[in-house]
Amino acid sequence: MTIRRDQTAGLVLDAQLHLLDRQVLDRDGVPVSTVDDVEVGGIRPGEPVDPAAPPPVITDLLVGTEIATRIFGGRPPASRRMPISWRLVSDVGTVVRLGVAGDSLDAGWVERWVSEHIIARIPGGRHDPE
């Protein structure tokens, strides 16, 4: 499946059915996160949607802290958001695939921090299992 990014003739996705809670894998198939929420551009919350307006488009996948608000409610502050730009998405199937390496993403900082500061310092942490 390819994704066309033409504003008027894009791929129609049902966020609930095709995106939310699916795994996000990077270029090499390494899990990066799950899709915890999506940021949609072109509509404003609370305002009526003009039927004649162009359809809303996804701008970002949100990962990380959004999961807590989807379980318990509320909205996280904008500064806490960990977005992955929709432009990096290369495929949407049973998983969402990115066209870049996970290490290059800001959203992967927690995994990198735990890896560098804890796991890699334990003997054997950088070696393949035997």
Added chain:
Amino acid sequence: MKRIFAVALGILTAIGGFVDIGDLVTNAVVGSRFGLGLVWVVLVGVVGICLYANMAGRVAAVSGRATFEIIRERLGPRAGFANLAASFLINLLTLTAEIGGVALALQLASGVDPMLWVPLAAFGVWIVVWRAKFDLLENVTGMLGLTLIVFAVALFLLSPDWGSLAGQALAPTVPSSESVATYWFYAVALFGAAMTPYEVFFFSSGAIEEGWKRKDLMTERLNVFVGFPLGGLLSIAIAGCAAVVLLPEAISVTSLSQVVLPVAQAGGTVALSFAIVGILAATFGAALETTLSSGYTLAQYFGWSWGKFRRPARAARFHLSMIVCIVVGVLILFTGVDPIAVTEYSVVFSAVALPLTYLPILLVANDREYMGTEVNGRGANALGVVYLVIILIAALAAIPLLILTGAGA
């Protein structure tokens, strides 16, 4: 030999479900109090776990998605989180009990206080999870666990009255000394042990660890239909030994030494050493299974990188969470709690975890986006729905029965 190793994943998974430390004792308790009157529950459980483990393994092989990824995707964040919390507590309590179980098995072999063995057992579990390749850990523990077959051998050596054993199994009655509620408490406990959710978490994630694809579906089926019936057989053999030796003498089972008593009586020291090796391997295997399952469920729910096919630094949060679980388990054991009693309470959390685990598996096994042409047939779906109803009834009955009977006392 390669053929035997090919089914190691199924055997190890089943051992963790049917003959981990809690079930070793439960099976012997059941045998010593009800004879073979609860064998039918084990058979119902074996069919159920075969059905659903086969679905979970097929989904993993065909779509590449392990069970908790599917749970999150189908149930959404809230119900998925409820399942995660319940499953995680079951995992943690069982992991705690298994580390204690390894220590108890070592005590049986050496006579040294189990408290001294606990740190060593915990370190052993961690070092294997940290450094050993997946196929090494499943082959060694799966094969050594097979020595528990000594319980079946012992049953033959005891030359019991087969007619009366068959009578107990085929026409189950509640003994006059036991209440009906206690009978059903143990029925639910045995069914819960057979269908315990970490089996499908471990089996489906193990399928990914082994790199199974669509072409490996035959291997996957072989693992399911050899492993789980074997687990059920071991569970029945342990109950059978207790029914022949302990029931007539009215010996109540409270510890491992009573579990192995019939084996020692039937086959002497040699048989006893086989039983001890088997118990050690089974509890150690179950400890690995529950430790890895804790990591798998957390990582798959939150979308972390996971798997023993990656080096630890490439699956950092997965490994960190398992280290934390093992440390917490050791701390719980150091409070002096009885490891075997710990597993009895995990049945409470099954009430939430069982239905919320098996429903998404059934749904995705029918989804052509995931499965292509490998979706469930009508027979599997009909049986799957029947089992969902049984699971729901068992789950709802678990807590009232636990309270009513004082955990089967």
